[in-house]
């Protein structure tokens with residue numbers, strides 16, 4: 707893939723990342739989980755003292771949430787394009803710091819091409835391991851969770867953001883006649899493997915558009931932008947050439963999703979906390 711294509715790919719992915727609403731959703735949930743453990747009088751470090759591993763970091767959206775407040779963040783992914791891009795971005799930031807004589811110790815992020823099922827890290831090297839919307843894509847969940855537990859320090863925590871069917875993105879993909887991705891059952895995909903690896907789940911919460919749940923999703927400023935972002939997703943994530951008919955279907959769907967603050971498409975999922 708040429709450098710230009712690679713940049714288009716990253717820029718399109720970044721656009722979707724910027725649409726996530728509310729912003730900093732994952733860090734809010736992690737803080738909520740850690741506060742719960744603190745209320746149980748467990749000795750929990752502040753995020754500022756934590757070394758964090760993100761498995762399936764994609765374009766670095768979640769790393770960007772945690773990097774300013776954590777001691778260190780390492781992201782891994784099996785997608786070479788995003789890893790190469792993030793490595794060059796980190797290197798450029800590092801060079802900018804060196805050339806302006808600022809404290810290079812502020813660089814507390816690193817990324818590596820690696821699979822969650824075969825972590826190249828020492829035992830007990832992280833205080834917090836995150837699977838943000840990535841575990842459903844990993845076939846051998848048992849090995850990935852066993853590896854996550856191995857690299858967690860004693861009293862370390864694991865947080866999984868598990869994608870579930872029924873979210874607007876998956877529904878829209880299905881309406882276009884495309885594969886909406888794995889239709890996971892939360893018990894089989896997340897709960898059983900987590901209990902097998904960690905003994906128990908300490909807490910969980912549902913992410914959906916119901917008022918009683920945490921709401922999360924993509925918020926487009928208007929229908930026109932939503933259609934243009936969808937075109938990119940169909941071409942790049944679904945490797946489809948976009949048909950006129952599909953754009954009409956998508957436009958009608960977006961009309962149904964208009965609300966006061968824009969065009970909202972919810973994500974359906976469940977977040978889980980486990981402790982070592």
Ligand SMILES: C[S@@+](CC[C@H](N)C(=O)[O-])C[C@H]1O[C@@H](n2cnc3c(N)ncnc32)[C@H](O)[C@@H]1O
Nearest residue numbers: 762763764767783784785821822838839840843
């Ligand atoms: C839906 S994206 C989530 C990206 C990011 N965590 C976020 O929330 O924006 C899932 C990511 O998991 C990665 N992934 C899939 N299988 C993986 C594996 N075995 N090990 C590491 N990453 C994996 C994919 O390449 C993709 O970047």
